[in-house]
Amino acid sequence: MGKTALVLGIGNVLWADEGFGVRCVEEMARSMAFGPEVKLLDGGTQGLYLLPFLEAADMMVVFDAVDYGLVPGTMKVVEGDEVPAFMGAKKMSLHQTGFQDVIATAQLMGYCPDQIMLIGVQPVELEDYGGGLRDETAACIPAAITIARDWLAARGIHATEGQTRTDDLADASLRRENYEGGRPTEDEACRTGDARFFPAAE
Secondary structure, eight states: OOOOEEEEEESOTTBGGGGHHHHHHHHHHHHEEOOTTEEEEEEETOGGGGHHHHHTOSEEEEEEEOOOSSOTTOEEEEETTHHHHHHTSSOOSHHHHHHHHHHHHHHHHTOSOSEEEEEEEOOSOOOOBTBOOOHHHHTTHHHHHHHHHHHHHTTTOOOEESOOOOSSSOOGGGSHHHHHHTOOOTTTSOSSSOGGGSOOOO
């Protein structure tokens, strides 16, 4: 049996650049065709529920927004034993510590993928509920998925032109184009709270 790979995007698309990882996996599925040996997965913030997917894979690529302490919009790639350390470098959100725990648990149980690569980007903005990726973060997606494709190819797993059909991504309404394109404008939606509860002007 050939090698299997898990390509995993983690993060919460509802919090601006937190969605970087998920958007990378979506773009890979849209622009690259992989065989059944590759699972493209929107891992969201599922934490330990992701363990069975790690168990089934020989190698894993993870996309995520990670606070490396770098200039916002900077991409950084780490591999192997460095991955858990960098994902816990600074807690930005609940999912990061959760995924570090996933890797540690998989290692303890003896079924963590043999090879792991993390492609992370330093986020520009996280505190924007309902917001989309910032331009600097979105600009990293093409390079990020190319790095992932080449890393997999070097290990015998190749993509061809086309798309990968999968049920392991978010609902179509949450895909980047629909999600960001459907956001109300500043005039249409209050971004500071519920206007019904603001004190009336005197």
